[in-house]
Amino acid sequence: MGGRFGRWMADHWPVAVAAGVLGYLLLPVVVVAGLSFNRPSSRLSYDFHEFTLDNWRDPCGSAGMCEAVVRSVQIGFVATVVSTVLGTLLAFALVRHRFRGRTVVNLLVLAPMATPEVVLGTSLLALLVAAGVPQGFWTVVVAHVMFCVSFVVVTVRARLSGMDTRLEEAALDLYASEWQAFRRVTLPLVLPGIVAAALLAFSLSFDDFVITNFNSGTTVTFPMYVWGASQRGIPPQVNVVGTAMFAVALLMLLVVRVREREPAASK
Amino acid sequence: MTGVRRRRLLPYLLILPGGLWLVVFFGVPAIQLGATSLYDPAGSLADGYAMTWSFGNYPDALAGYWPHLGRSFGYAALATALALLLGYPLAYVLALRAGRWQNLLLVCVVAPMFTSFLVRTLAWKAILSDGGALVGLLRDLHVLGPDGRLLASPVAVVTSLTYCYLPFMVLPIYASLQRLDRRLLAAAQDLYAGPSQVLRRVMLPLSMPGVVAGTLLTFIPASGDYISAELLGTPKEYMIGNVIDSAFLVRLDYPQGAALSVLLLGAILAMVVGYVRRAGAEEVG
Numbered sequence A: 001m002g003g004r005f006g007r008w009m010a011d012h013w014p015v016a017v018a019a020g021v022l023g024y025l026l027l028p029v030v031v032v033a034g035l036s037f038n039r040p041s042s043r044l045s046y047d048f049h050e051f052t053l054d055n056w057r058d059p060c061g062s063a064g065m066c067e068a069v070v071r072s073v074q075i076g077f078v079a080t081v082v083s084t085v086l087g088t089l090l091a092f093a094l095v096r097h098r099f100r101g102r103t104v105v106n107l108l109v110l111a112p113m114a115t116p117e118v119v120l121g122t123s124l125l126a127l128l129v130a131a132g133v134p135q136g137f138w139t140v141v142v143a144h145v146m147f148c149v150s151f152v153v154v155t156v157r158a159r160l161s162g163m164d165t166r167l168e169e170a171a172l173d174l175y176a177s178e179w180q181a182f183r184r185v186t187l188p189l190v191l192p193g194i195v196a197a198a199l200l201a202f203s204l205s206f207d208d209f210v211i212t213n214f215n216s217g218t219t220v221t222f223p224m225y226v227w228g229a230s231q232r233g234i235p236p237q238v239n240v241v242g243t244a245m246f247a248v249a250l251l252m253l254l255v256v257r258v259r260e261r262e263p264a265a266s267k
Numbered sequence B: 001m002t003g004v005r006r007r008r009l010l011p012y013l014l015i016l017p018g019g020l021w022l023v024v025f026f027g028v029p030a031i032q033l034g035a036t037s038l039y040d041p042a043g044s045l046a047d048g049y050a051m052t053w054s055f056g057n058y059p060d061a062l063a064g065y066w067p068h069l070g071r072s073f074g075y076a077a078l079a080t081a082l083a084l085l086l087g088y089p090l091a092y093v094l095a096l097r098a099g100r101w102q103n104l105l106l107v108c109v110v111a112p113m114f115t116s117f118l119v120r121t122l123a124w125k126a127i128l129s130d131g132g133a134l135v136g137l138l139r140d141l142h143v144l145g146p147d148g149r150l151l152a153s154p155v156a157v158v159t160s161l162t163y164c165y166l167p168f169m170v171l172p173i174y175a176s177l178q179r180l181d182r183r184l185l186a187a188a189q190d191l192y193a194g195p196s197q198v199l200r201r202v203m204l205p206l207s208m209p210g211v212v213a214g215t216l217l218t219f220i221p222a223s224g225d226y227i228s229a230e231l232l233g234t235p236k237e238y239m240i241g242n243v244i245d246s247a248f249l250v251r252l253d254y255p256q257g258a259a260l261s262v263l264l265l266g267a268i269l270a271m272v273v274g275y276v277r278r279a280g281a282e283e284v285g
Helices: A002-035 A065-096 A102-114 A117-131 A137-161 A166-173 A178-207 A210-215 A222-232 A237-266 B002-036 B057-097 B099-114 B117-127 B133-140 B154-179 B182-190 B195-206 B208-224 B227-232 B240-249 B254-284
Strands: none
Touching: A002 A237, A002 B057, A002 B099, A002 B117, A002 B154, A065 A102, A065 A137, A065 A178, A065 A222, A065 A237, A065 B002, A102 A137, A102 B002, A117 A137, A117 A210, A117 B002, A117 B208, A117 B240, A117 B254, A137 A178, A137 A210, A137 B002, A166 A178, A178 A237, A178 B099, A210 A222, A210 B240, A222 A237, A222 B117, A237 B099, A237 B117, B002 B254, B057 B099, B057 B154, B057 B208, B057 B240, B057 B254, B099 B154, B117 B154, B117 B227, B154 B208, B154 B227, B182 B195, B195 B208, B208 B240, B208 B254, B227 B240, B240 B254
């Protein structure tokens, strides 16, 4: 018995380790989902006390939380639109064109991703203070666009550089104008990459705490709300938002994966 | 003629808006950060700071907070090593052993990142809490003393740091293992290489680009992180990020905060350049 188990482990130990690591990654998500059904015994308690549906029935019962979620969605929406447009243009320039200064642009795009968030946040704060700009909603948007652009470029570029340019050449040969070739051939092919980049940008913006913390003034986003609440005791409704976010993300990932597979299946 | 000129101008027009945004809100602030770090430390936020080229801010900041800087890099290095140890087997299984489960497992790795970072870190507070099942188990097994704790310790902070950045380790390694030619692994086995030799002599060298990218993507954000230390640790576990945060937002000592930020970035850059050179040299040799 022990020998058979031993042999199985010799063959499959990486699978066992991987399963454990996956458990480690998913454990906090399970705990958050569980706590969203908890009626805590006291405000500072993190232990599971009693099952209840109240938190899900009344997610806005915790003062100020839903306002913070709405503000995060607004900021995330504006930051996503702007950074997706700017990043997609940059990606096109970097993949499709050879021009002087390309290396510098590349460096400028990659540098924010290689810089710790505290440094990004504090440098922007230092500039805003030196320039006398008051911090608030719009400074948070500006900061979020800044760090999202790089991620958009990387995501769109990956899609764009794997694309067959002969398809566009074929369209041009068949008397499509440059604009038509772009609109009817290139854009539809890159679109999945752009959508993925936009989703990534939104989730980065919605979730950002560190950079926001330095540039928000008195504007309270959802992560800022959670941070403030963590000092006074976390309302259980926070876990409802966490669980709902996970469910929405999971759904979107599955939809994107299924839609990606469709054209391949119809070939 | 105008067509040719338009072609040549096109890339610059595409770059202009995004490039300008990055210059104004990333490049210029970085320069301002350097300037702020040299302001007269006697000034204040209310009265304004005078530019006195006070290079003394750096040794002063270092003298006060070198333990925090050291702790940041120590914790980050430990978290990176743990993430590599845990992440490599997971990436290997995802890329080469998952079969039709591959997509589902990938979603499982990515999906937690889309849940609020702070909410997940607070979940660790629940998991590691004194009354929790884990602490109870470890006390029964005498790993922890009868009133031993996991919270408020370096263990809690490193656990959470490893957890937060693990997907950034797994995904690049997965990508490079996915591209690897499986026939090379089979060839090594045919030539009587044992599993450990296949790993050491074939798989690991071929997945090196992923390992290098993964360790950088883990180490850099982990050394600047201060959420884990703040929520799961005590001031004894505070990292350099905690000090920078309080310098800018609580003590309002901008020159010192800026000097510490520059020191953090400079130290990271130095380490990254050294690491990439060594990893690159090993890859060639």
